[in-house]
Amino acid sequence: MNAQPRILDVDPRRQRSLRKLIEVSHEAPMDLLTSLPWSVGVDRSKTPKKVRHGWLTGTRFDEQLTPEQRHELLWLENARDVSMFISLEQVLPVLYVGYLNRHDRDLSAEVRDYLMVFSKEELVHIMTFRRYLEVAGLPLFGPEAATQFALEKLPGMPPIAGILFTIIVEWVAELGAMYSTQSAEVDPLTRALYRRHHVDEARHIAFARWVLESHFATAPEDELEQLRMMASSQLERLIPAYTFNPGIARFTSFPFPVDTKDEQQVREVTFSDANVALNARRLKPMNDWLAKVGLT
Numbered sequence: 545m546n547a548q549p550r551i552l553d554v555d556p557r558r559q560r561s562l563r564k565l566i567e568v569s570h571e572a573p574m575d576l577l578t579s580l581p582w583s584v585g586v587d588r589s590k591t592p593k594k595v596r597h598g599w600l601t602g603t604r605f606d607e608q609l610t611p612e613q614r615h616e617l618l619w620l621e622n623a624r625d626v627s628m629f630i631s632l633e634q635v636l637p638v639l640y641v642g643y644l645n646r647h648d649r650d651l652s653a654e655v656r657d658y659l660m661v662f663s664k665e666e667l668v669h670i671m672t673f674r675r676y677l678e679v680a681g682l683p684l685f686g687p688e689a690a691t692q693f694a695l696e697k698l699p700g701m702p703p704i705a706g707i708l709f710t711i712i713v714e715w716v717a718e719l720g721a722m723y724s725t726q727s728a729e730v731d732p733l734t735r736a737l738y739r740r741h742h743v744d745e746a747r748h749i750a751f752a753r754w755v756l757e758s759h760f761a762t763a764p765e766d767e768l769e770q771l772r773m774m775a776s777s778q779l780e781r782l783i784p785a786y787t788f789n790p791g792i793a794r795f796t797s798f799p800f801p802v803d804t805k806d807e808q809q810v811r812e813v814t815f816s817d818a819n820v821a822l823n824a825r826r827l828k829p830m831n832d833w834l835a836k837v838g839l840t
Contacts, residue, residue, distance in 0.1 A: 551647055551650045551651065551702070551703050551704065552643070552647075552651060552655050552659075552703050552704065552707065552755050552759075553652055553655065553755070553758055553759075554652075554654070554655065554754045554755055554758050555754065555757070555758045555761070558754045558758070559652075559654060561750075561754070562654045562655070562658060562751065562754065563654055565658060565661075565750065565751060566654065566657050566658055566661055568747070569661045569665065569744075569747065570661070572743075573664075573665070573668070574665065574668050574669070574672070574740060574741075574743070574744055575668070576668060576671050576672055576675065579672075579740050580672070580676075580733065580736055580740060581732070581733060581736060582675075582679065582733070584732060584733055585679065585733065586676075586679055586680040586681075586731055586733050586734065587731045587732070587733075588619065588680070588681075588731070590729065590730065590731040590732075591615065591618050591619075591729055591730055591731065592618055592619050592621075592622035592680075592725070592730060592731055592734045593618055593621065593622055593724040593725050593730060593734075594724050594725075594727055594729065594730070595614070595618065595729070597723075597724040597822060598614065598617060598618055598621065599617070599621055599787070599788045599792075599813065599819070600614075600617070600801070600802070600813060601816075601818045601819075602817060602818030602819075603812065603813055603816045603818070605801040605802050605809075605813065606801075608801040609801065613796075613798050616796065616797060616798075617792070617796065619680075619682065620682070620683075620792050620795050620796065621792065622682070622734065623677065623680075623682035623683055623684070623685060623795070624685045624789050624791070624792060625717070625720070625721060626673045626676060626677055626682070627677075627683075627684050627685035627686075628685070628688055628717055628786070629669065629670075629673050629717055629721075629741070630670050630673050630674060630684070631685075631686075631687045631688040631691050632688055632690060632691060632694075632713050632714070632717070633666045633669050633670050633673075634666075634670055634691070635691050635694040635695055636662070636663070636666050636694075636710060637662075637663035637664075637666050637667055638695065639694060639699065639706050639710075640659045640660075640662055640663045640706075641659075641663055642699055643659060643703050643706065644656060644659055644660065647703060655755070658751055662748055662751070665744045665748070669741060669744065672737070672741070673737075673741075676733075676734075676737055679733070680733075680734075683795050685789065685791060685792075686791065688785065689781065689785065690709075690713055690778070690781070690782060690785075693709075694706075694709060704755070704756070704759050704763075704771070705771065705774060707752050707755050707756055708752075708756060708771055708774060708775060708839075709774075709778065710748070710752055711749060711752035711753065711756065712775060712778050712779065712782065712830075713778075713782060714745060714748060714749060714752075715749055715827075715829075715830040716782055716783060716786055716827065716830065717786065718741075718742060718745045718746075718749065719826050719827055719829060719830060720786060720826055720827075721738045721741075721742075722738060722739075722742055723825070723826035724826075725738045725739075726738070726739065753833065756837065757837060760837050760838065768838065771839065772838070772839050772840075775834065775839045775840070776840070779840075783823060783827070784814045784815075787814050787819050787823060788810065788813045788814040788819070790802070790804035790810055791804075
């Protein structure tokens with residue numbers, strides 16, 4: 545008799561749903577060449593996100609910008625968001641294939657198959673985002689700090705920690721992207737890019753939720769406390785980094801109004817009333833789930 549899977553399992557009630565996720569992934573895979581209307585190009589005269597969701601909105605620094613400068617910043621902010629997806633999604637297939645190599649016998653067939661599907665989809669996302677940056681004439685920002693943690697620390701931790709890391713980084717970026725871009729004021733190709741990416745990411749997040757919920761149902765309290773500490777630490781780093789990246793100053797064609805070497809000014813932007821309120825709205829689904837499962 546085969547041993548009962550011991551890691552990254554899902555509740556028996558979710559087995560059928562997980563098989564359906566796998567089937568849908570194979571039935572309608574994202575394709576680099578055909579899934580987006582590349583021929584229409586990018587209309588840089590339109591915005592890549594809702595104007596009121598700009599990083600400097602509601603701060604004294606925004607008042608120093610001309611309309612043209614504000615428009616330029618929105619496109620650079622979008623470049624950072626795309627770069628963040630590239631940076632973080634490049635490490636996830638490495639992590640997940642590592643789980644397949646080390647823990648294959650301890651995985652159910654459905655979980656094993658979805659780890660492979662997940663990894664394949666992330667590779668397509670990376671190529672798609674890179675092509676978008678080229679088409680839009682946007683720069684690639686440097687790697688995110690979280691990638692170092694994922695590459696150096698997570699492989700030595702229990703796989704459930706990797707699933708928790710995944711859902712937090714993907715959910716923050718995904719909620720932010722969809723909240724700001726699905727509007728008629730946004731460039732059509734940019735809007736379509738995030739919408740098509742969302743189709744796959746919604747499945748990734750569902751998978752992670754099911755695995756984590758199953759694990760939390762039986763995990764001992766000391767292990768749950770370690771996961772709470774990890775989630776808290778990750779959120780404390782990731783949300784401010786997502787909210788404002790001072791590195792944008794390297795790319796502007798004008799003097800950036802924020803002194804990025806002044807920690808107080810950086811905090812003033814990152815934790816402005818407008819940004820705190822925006823994060824509360826756009827990250828609410830994730831925050832509600834984290835509270836529901838006892839991670840916050």
